[in-house]
Amino acid sequence: MVLTKDVDHPDHCKQYFDSIVLVHQAFPALRLEDVDLRAKFLKYEVNAPVIITGMTGGHPEVYSVNEKLATIAEVLRIPIGVGSMRPVLVKRGDTAVAETYKVVRRVARDVPVIGNIGAVNLPGLDERVFIDLVNEFELDALAVHLNPAQEVVQPEGETGFTVEVVEAVVRLAKAVKVPLIVKEVGNGLSMEAVSVFYSKGIRIFDVAGACGTNWVSVEKHRLPENDVRRFVAESLSSWGIPTPAAIVEARYIAPDATIIASGGVWDGLRAAKSISLGADLVGLAKPLLKKLLLEGYEQALKFMEAYIQTLKTVMFLTSSRNTFELRRRPIVILGPLLEYLKQRGVDVNEYVMAR
Numbered sequence: 001m002v003l004t005k006d007v008d009h010p011d012h013c014k015q016y017f018d019s020i021v022l023v024h025q026a027f028p029a030l031r032l033e034d035v036d037l038r039a040k041f042l043k044y045e046v047n048a049p050v051i052i053t054g055m056t057g058g059h060p061e062v063y064s065v066n067e068k069l070a071t072i073a074e075v076l077r078i079p080i081g082v083g084s085m086r087p088v089l090v091k092r093g094d095t096a097v098a099e100t101y102k103v104v105r106r107v108a109r110d111v112p113v114i115g116n117i118g119a120v121n122l123p124g125l126d127e128r129v130f131i132d133l134v135n136e137f138e139l140d141a142l143a144v145h146l147n148p149a150q151e152v153v154q155p156e157g158e159t160g161f162t163v164e165v166v167e168a169v170v171r172l173a174k175a176v177k178v179p180l181i182v183k184e185v186g187n188g189l190s191m192e193a194v195s196v197f198y199s200k201g202i203r204i205f206d207v208a209g210a211c212g213t214n215w216v217s218v219e220k221h222r223l224p225e226n227d228v229r230r231f232v233a234e235s236l237s238s239w240g241i242p243t244p245a246a247i248v249e250a251r252y253i254a255p256d257a258t259i260i261a262s263g264g265v266w267d268g269l270r271a272a273k274s275i276s277l278g279a280d281l282v283g284l285a286k287p288l289l290k291k292l293l294l295e296g297y298e299q300a301l302k303f304m305e306a307y308i309q310t311l312k313t314v315m316f317l318t319s320s321r322n323t324f325e326l327r328r329r330p331i332v333i334l335g336p337l338l339e340y341l342k343q344r345g346v347d348v349n350e351y352v353m354a355r
């Protein structure tokens with residue numbers, strides 16, 4: 001479904017990414033090979049600040065998909081997330097299900113591996129389950145996804161995004177020995193949402209903004225033709241916070257947090273713009289899966305290599321030796337992004353100086 005139907009946010013987001021201008025430096029004062037993409041993340045040194053964010057797991061037929069994604073992560077030395085681990089909790093003791101996740105750690109030995117669970121499923125679950133999960137699957141972090149727009153149009157969706165969810169996240173963070181990452185799934189984190197969890201001690205956020213895969217549109221295709229929620233989903237086909245805006249929303253309210261920019265960050269130029277705007281790392285999901293499933297492992301690996309090489313090239317052309325410098329290089333914010341940020345109370349000049 002995600003690969004065969006049109007489930008991306010409409011391209012209204014292009015104007016938000018086009019609103020960010022990185023200033024070209026005709027004299028970069030360095031060589032391309034001087035650009036160092038290495039980043040520290042979850043106690044690892046990775047080769048590039050690029051994460052394969054959580055997608056698959058659970059069905060035995062996706063074992064080989066996860067194995068190949070993990071191989072790409074290991075070869076390129078970049079972090080990888082797995083899809084929701086709810087199937088492990090629902091089908092306790094089913095080794096075929098567990099293996100679809102375990103293969104990721106087995107293959108991606110030297111990079112961070114991130115587990116995944118839905119926030120709305122947390123209340124009522126015993127934290128000890130997650131202590132075991134982290135140990136058994138050798139996870140370096142646990143991503144907790146917030147997906148209210150998806151749940152609301154999902155046939156079996158749950159919409160209990162109440163204070164109990166926050167309390168459950170806090171209990172979970174205390175119980176497990178690894179950091180939690182609060183993430184969206186493609187409709188974006190606002191400063192209000194980040195603030196709720198930041199104030200409770202969460203320090204890693206993946207904004208997953210509304211520029212790439214839209215789960216509202218994915219779910220629409222699973223609903224019967226005459227289901228009212230289908231009409232709701234159609235109206236919400238571009239719902240959410242455009243990724244560039246979500247990056248600033250998160251960074252503005254959580255200045256010392258680790259911010260991951262994902263949601264349509266589908267090429268190295270968008271990656272560079274996202275980091276320059278305030279992200280520490282970027283993440284991508286669907287385009288890699290699509291390459292892998294439609295064109296195979298070699299092309300998927302090449303896609304990621306080209307992605308990282310483009311990021312490196314843009315860093316060279318902006319005279320940035322590393323991502324720290326990229327965040328300090330001149331950036332011009334125009335049009336809809338500037339207007340959006342002003343109306344959200346962000347002093348853009350001050351923000352740009354403080355990034």
Ligand SMILES: Cc1cc2nc3c(=O)[nH]c(=O)nc-3n(C[C@H](O)[C@H](O)[C@H](O)COP(=O)(O)O)c2cc1C
Binds near residue numbers: 055183185213284
């Ligand atoms: C096939 C697929 C499955 C996904 N499954 C999950 C999931 O189980 N848990 C989660 O937090 N996000 C999931 N996501 C969301 C991604 O991690 C990511 O946040 C989102 O797709 C935006 O990135 P993109 O625009 O690069 O696809 C999934 C995405 C795809 C494409």
